[in-house]
Amino acid sequence: MLFDVKSSTQRDIYNIVIGLVAPRPIALVSTLDPDGSVNAAPFSSYNYLSLDPPILGLGIQARNGATGELKDTARNIERAGEFVVNVVTEDIFRAMNVCAVDFPPGVSELEMAGLHAEPSSSVAVPRIREAHAALECRLFQTLQPGRGRIILGSVLAIHVEDRYVDPKGPYILAEELHAMGRMNGLGNYVRTRGAFEHLPRLSHAQWAAGERV
Ligand SMILES: Cc1cc2nc3c(=O)[nH]c(=O)nc-3n(C[C@H](O)[C@H](O)[C@H](O)COP(=O)(O)O)c2cc1C
Numbered sequence: 072m073l074f075d076v077k078s079s080t081q082r083d084i085y086n087i088v089i090g091l092v093a094p095r096p097i098a099l100v101s102t103l104d105p106d107g108s109v110n111a112a113p114f115s116s117y118n119y120l121s122l123d124p125p126i127l128g129l130g131i132q133a134r135n136g137a138t139g140e141l142k143d144t145a146r147n148i149e150r151a152g153e154f155v156v157n158v159v160t161e162d163i164f165r166a167m168n169v170c171a172v173d174f175p176p177g178v179s180e181l182e183m184a185g186l187h188a189e190p191s192s193s194v195a196v197p198r199i200r201e202a203h204a205a206l207e208c209r210l211f212q213t214l215q216p217g218r219g220r221i222i223l224g225s226v227l228a229i230h231v232e233d234r235y236v237d238p239k240g241p242y243i244l245a246e247e248l249h250a251m252g253r254m255n256g257l258g259n260y261v262r263t264r265g266a267f268e269h270l271p272r273l274s275h276a277q278w279a280a281g282e283r284v
Contacts, residue, residue, distance in 0.1 A: 074087055085256075086255070086256065089115075089253075089254075089255055089256050090254070090255035090256070093252070093253065093254045093255060094252030094253065094254055094260075094261045095115040095116070095117065095118075095252055095253045096115070096117055096118065096158075096159075096250065096252060097113050097114070097115050097117070097159035097167060097250075097251055097252070097253055098113065098114045098115070098117040098127075098129065098156040098157070098158075098159070099111055099112070099113050099156070099157040099158075099159050099163070099167050099170060099199060099202065100112055100113070100114055100129065100144050100154050100155070100156055100157070101154065101155045101157060101188070101196055101197060101198060101199055102143070102144050102147035102148055102151065102153070102154045102155075102196055103147055103151050103153070103195065103196050104143065104147060105147075105150065108179060109179070109181055109188045109196070109197055110143050110144060110147055110180065111157075111170045111180045111181055111184070111186065111199065112142065112143070112144050112170055112171060112180065113159065113167045113168075113170055113171050114129050114130070114131065114144070115253040116129065116130030116131070116132075117129050117130070117156070120223065124225055124226075125225065125226035126211055126223050126224065126225055126226070127156060127206060127208060127223070127224045127226060128221060128222070128223050128224075129144075129154075129156075129221070129222040129224070130219065130220075130221055131144055131145040131219055131220045131221075131222060132218075132219040133217075133218035133219045139218040141219075141220065145219070145220045145222065148210055148213075148222055148224075149210070149213060149220075151195070151196070152209060152210040153194040153195060153196045153207075153208065153209055153210065154194075154196055154208050154210075154222075154224060155191055155194065155196050155197070155198045155199075155205050155206065155207050155208065156205065156206040156208065156224075157198055157199040157202035157204075157205045158202055158203065158204040158205065158206075158248070158250060159202075159250065159251050160202070160203055160248055160249045160250050160251060161249040161251060161262060161264065162201070162249070163186070163199070163201050163202060164251050164260070166184035166185055166186050166201065167184075167251075169183050169184035169185075170183075170184050170186075181199070186199050186200070186201050187199070187200040187201065188200065191205070191207045191228070191230075192207065192228045192230070193207050193227040193228040194207045194208070194209065194227060194228075198230060203231070203232045203235055203248060204229070204230060204231040204232065204235065204243075204248070205229070205230045206226050206228075206229050206230075207226070207227050207228040207229070207230070208224030208225060208226055208227065209224060209225050209227055210222065210223075210224055210225075211223040211224055211225045231243065234247075235247060235248050245263070245267070246263075246267050248263075249262065249263060249264045250263050251263070270284060271284055
């Protein structure tokens with residue numbers, strides 16, 4: 072099938088793109104609401120986009136419906152200029168899904184999800200205590216391609232529980248972290264536990280010497 076963007080609905084494009092750009096990491100993003108309470112919501116339109124300096128990107132769509140208003144996360148980041156990406160692993164997977172419920176104003180997603188705020192080291196926005204890793208970010212730039220926002224954040228500090236770091240690298244012990252990935256919407260995710268494939272990269276010299284893996 073061919074999906075021509077001009078003649079497709081927004082919904083079709085959403086369904087097809089998220090099914091093809093997958094699996095995606097999941098950022099459980101904490102921000103501060105105007106009243107100082109902690110907001111938390113998951114975003115899988117998310118990745119690192121630069122390392123020197125380290126910059127993360129978040130794609131935050133406008134809310135469905137005619138008004139197309141901004142989601143609280145985008146509003147909070149634009150106002151306060153800070154956010155924290157909490158890494159979604161197996162053990163906070165269901166809590167992450169609770170944070171995506173459209174609760175009425177005044178209801179704390181963290182409380183509903185059984186999660187707790189923990190002070191960050193370099194931003195006023197707390198990280199989530201139950202997350203094994205978190206990236207503290209300051210707003211670098213906002214792009215406005217349509218009704219939503221592309222948020223670029225400079226990473227100021229990275230928190231990782233010691234047991235998930237091999238200090239020899241340092242490397243993340245990814246096989247033990249058990250990160251989750253999002254697939255085609257429809258509530259479909261992948262686990263990474265026991266799912267690793269090892270494929271070392273070859274230099275040209277190794278290739279030329281006939282090495283294959
Ligand atoms: C796993 C998962 C990933 C999501 N990814 C995105 C995303 O990348 N962009 C987006 O706009 N909404 C995404 N959503 C929906 C938001 O989390 C949802 O609209 C949330 O209620 C927004 O909360 P907020 O208004 O507090 O920002 C995702 C939901 C789930 C469950």
